Amino acid sequence: MRTSPLRSFVANSQGLSPKALKAKRARDLAAAKTPIRKAKKAENQRIGQKSDSDIHHRPDGSTVRVSIKNNRGEFGKGTRT
Numbered sequence: 001m002r003t004s005p006l007r008s009f010v011a012n013s014q015g016l017s018p019k020a021l022k023a024k025r026a027r028d029l030a031a032a033k034t035p036i037r038k039a040k041k042a043e044n045q046r047i048g049q050k051s052d053s054d055i056h057h058r059p060d061g062s063t064v065r066v067s068i069k070n071n072r073g074e075f076g077k078g079t080r081t
Helices: 005-011 018-032 035-047 068-072
Strands: 054-057 063-066
Touching (some): 054 068
């Protein structure tokens, strides 16, 4: 039984072989379960997402809620190169 090329594209947009895709998914899952990543996820859930603002991550590691326009526009500096 053959699968549709479109179907494989949806599940595998990087064009990986089935073996490589399985290995990538295992690596991604392992990375998501590290203690550091779990702590970051928990922090983001505590902060909470709102539809009217973004969370800006400062260089010192702290976060502050700012307007979407400012956060995504680099505070008037435009996009970085």
